[in-house]
Amino acid sequence: xxxxxxxxxxxxxxxxEPESGLKxxxxxxxxxxxxxxxxxxxxxxxxxGFPTGTKWNLAAAAKVPPGGRKFVVCNADEGEPGTFKDxxxxxxxxxxxxxxxxxxxxxxxAADGILYLRGEYLYLRPHLEGVLARRRAANLLGKNxxxxxxxxFDIRIQMGSGAYVxxxxxxxxxxxxxxxGEPRNRPPFPVDTGFDGQPTVVNNVExxxxxxxxxxxxxxxxxxxxxxxxxxFKLFSxxxxxxxxxxxxxxxxxxxxxxxxxxxGSGAKAVQIGGASGHCIPASEFSRRIAFEDIATGGSIIVxxxxxxxxxxxxxxxxxxxxxxxxxxxxxxxxxxxxxxxIEMLERGxxxxxxxxxxxxxxxxxxxxxxxxxxxxxxxxxxxxxxxFRDEIMGRTAVAH
Amino acid sequence: xxxGQQQRLSDEIRGLVERYGRQRNALIPIxxxxxxxxxxxxDFAMQVVADELGIHPSEVYGVVTFYQFLRRESQGxxxxxxxRTISCDLAxxxxxxxxxxxxxxxxxxxxxxxxxxxxxxxSCLGMCDQGPALLVNEKxxxxxxxxxxxxxxxxxxxxxxxxxxxxxxx
Ligand SMILES: Cc1cc2nc3c(=O)[nH]c(=O)nc-3n(C[C@H](O)[C@H](O)[C@H](O)COP(=O)(O)O)c2cc1C
Ligand code: SF4
Ligand code: FES
Numbered sequence: 001x002x003x004x005x006x007x008x009x010x011x012x013x014x015x016x017e018p019e020s021g022l023k024x025x026x027x028x029x030x031x032x033x034x035x036x037x038x039x040x041x042x043x044x045x046x047x048x049g050f051p052t053g054t055k056w057n058l059a060a061a062a063k064v065p066p067g068g069r070k071f072v073v074c075n076a077d078e079g080e081p082g083t084f085k086d087x088x089x090x091x092x093x094x095x096x097x098x099x100x101x102x103x104x105x106x107x108x109x110a111a112d113g114i115l116y117l118r119g120e121y122l123y124l125r126p127h128l129e130g131v132l133a134r135r136r137a138a139n140l141l142g143k144n145x146x147x148x149x150x151x152x153f154d155i156r157i158q159m160g161s162g163a164y165v166x167x168x169x170x171x172x173x174x175x176x177x178x179x180x181g182e183p184r185n186r187p188p189f190p191v192d193t194g195f196d197g198q199p200t201v202v203n204n205v206e207x208x209x210x211x212x213x214x215x216x217x218x219x220x221x222x223x224x225x226x227x228x229x230x231x232x233f234k235l236f237s238x239x240x241x242x243x244x245x246x247x248x249x250x251x252x253x254x255x256x257x258x259x260x261x262x263x264x265g266s267g268a269k270a271v272q273i274g275g276a277s278g279h280c281i282p283a284s285e286f287s288r289r290i291a292f293e294d295i296a297t298g299g300s301i302i303v304x305x306x307x308x309x310x311x312x313x314x315x316x317x318x319x320x321x322x323x324x325x326x327x328x329x330x331x332x333x334x335x336x337x338x339x340x341x342x343i344e345m346l347e348r349g350x351x352x353x354x355x356x357x358x359x360x361x362x363x364x365x366x367x368x369x370x371x372x373x374x375x376x377x378x379x380x381x382x383x384x385x386x387x388x389f390r391d392e393i394m395g396r397t398a399v400a401h
Numbered sequence: 402x403x404x405g406q407q408q409r410l411s412d413e414i415r416g417l418v419e420r421y422g423r424q425r426n427a428l429i430p431i432x433x434x435x436x437x438x439x440x441x442x443x444d445f446a447m448q449v450v451a452d453e454l455g456i457h458p459s460e461v462y463g464v465v466t467f468y469q470f471l472r473r474e475s476q477g478x479x480x481x482x483x484x485r486t487i488s489c490d491l492a493x494x495x496x497x498x499x500x501x502x503x504x505x506x507x508x509x510x511x512x513x514x515x516x517x518x519x520x521x522x523x524s525c526l527g528m529c530d531q532g533p534a535l536l537v538n539e540k541x542x543x544x545x546x547x548x549x550x551x552x553x554x555x556x557x558x559x560x561x562x563x564x565x566x567x568x569x570x571x
Binding site: 001002003004006078079080081082083084086087118119120121122123158159161162163164175176177178179180181182196237238239240241245246247272276302304308313316317319320323324326 | 424425426427428429430432433463464467468469470471485486487488490491523524525526527528529530531532536539540541542543544545549553
């Protein structure tokens with residue numbers, strides 16, 4: 001009934017000397033800090049996989065309007081179904097995240113950091129405020145951080161209020177500004193026009209923790225793990241039908257099968273990679289790699305055992321999107337509701353092949369015409385389940401084809 | 402609402418504005434504090450907040466109605482939020498849901514007549530490896546079984562008065 005630690009493997013984080021990343025950064029020029037991050041090939045751990053060095057370069061180069069200032073935002077909204085690694089990082093490695101934010105502030109020239117913490121994690125706040133207070137007392141935050149003249153940086157926490165879409169970076173910024181969490185059109189990107197119209201770097205919790213590690217060791221060190229296009233290590237949140245669910249660290253490029261063997265999910269029928277917005281992979285494809293060049297993910301791995309009904313799985317994901325769509329654009333607002341109705345028809349065995357084709361056409365429209373990543377990716381799970389488990393699903397159709 | 406109550410609420414809001422400031426980005430933290438103290442945000446409260454921040458009340462209304470955790474209608478002192486997302490579904494959330502309905506005597510989306518309990522569905526709570534997961538106010542319960550539901554409710558009743566937030570309906 002009481003939560004236990006989800007950590008299942010040692011993390012590379014354990015081997016990093018506290019504050020050694022920040023110390024190394026303080027000894028470098030801004031350009032050299034960013035060059036180190038670029039050299040590591042670190043790509044965002046929040047799902048989209050944007051190169052972190054490139055993002056920081058853009059924010060560092062962005063012009064600040066007179067009287068303006070830059071911001072560093074840590075995205076701790078962690079709402080993708082099946083994802084809980086950021087909770088573990090914030091619980092067990094909060095210093096590393098704040099260290100990474102401080103390094104980001106130094107690199108882009110920001111004095112303000114904001115941690116946007118999902119409302120569901122309110123119970124973490126006292127712990128995090130305690131860590132921040134300790135860092136202020138140790139002059140790791142505040143004026144002239146760690147004795148560096150002229151480098152002021154502090155971090156405040158702002159809570160979310162229960163909205164998955166606020167994990168999308170422009171919706172997150174809307175929420176920080178006191179508005180409904182409705183995604184904006186991009187461009188402009190937050191690196192130019194972010195919080196309060198100022199240049200803003202938004203990074204995932206895990207990305208910022210790796211930033212501190214990379215400065216502590218080196219870009220070269222980070223890059224030596226993983227694949228050519230997907231450097232370094234990644235934390236995976238594993239749940240579902242396996243004997244040892246929890247958070248695991250693997251180098252990127254690990255195959256689905258290797259991962260399943262490690263978590264006690266070897267006999268699985270399918271694995272959902274990337275959460276509700278991700279893709280469902282059948283057993284025949286378990287030799288594929290989890291990496292940006294093959295199956296990309298923010299780290300959510302959900303295992304389905306042999307007995308699971310995949311249409312029920314698709315339905316659960318679609319219910320999630322109907323609930324969480326912000327309703328701002330039609331393809332997503334109306335499309336997800338339509339798809340859910342379609343799934344219910346399939347469940348009852350009342351969906352004709354012709355209508356199913358129409359639904360698939362709708363999926364494609366949503367992927368291209370939705371305003372943000374939520375609507376663009378919400379059909380993925382349904383489409384991949386339909387592709388790989390059509391036998392199981394069409395078996396219920398009353399209409400012959 | 403009595404004039405005295407309105408006065409107290411206005412004073413409270415002015416105190417929050419003092420703390421968070423009058424700029425637009427103070428709006429959500431102010432609403433979060435109000436909601437935590439009163440278990441709802443009344444039309445009167447929205448009006449006062451709007452006046453203090455110099456924005457139209459419909460702006461405040463738009464924000465309150467957008468977020469799951471901000472409500473106009475009054476919620477119970479203990480809000481039970483059961484995760485209905487996939488991993489908790491696989492872990493057996495349906496039976497926990499049924500038992501919650503039985504033991505609380507209310508359905509999902511409802512508040513008990515005595516104002517003590519609300520029951521709601523939640524999206525993934527980030528405890529997927531330890532489902533079914535249940536959030537009761539700020540506290541998270543994991544691997545919840547139908548048998549434990551009664552005990553969790555009893556725990557709430559026992560802490561009521563001692564730790565429960567003081568709710569004065571605004
Ligand atoms: C609907 C939606 C939800 C998202 N939720 C999160 C989230 O909870 N955490 C996160 O870090 N990124 C989330 N993202 C991605 C962010 O928009 C953004 O790409 C990310 O925070 C950038 O950080 P990174 O480059 O370090 O990964 C989400 C995107 C979408 C479209
Ligand atoms: S795609 Fe969905 S979540 Fe994104 S802006 Fe459109 S309605 Fe909102
Ligand atoms: S699916 Fe229930 S906590 Fe994530």
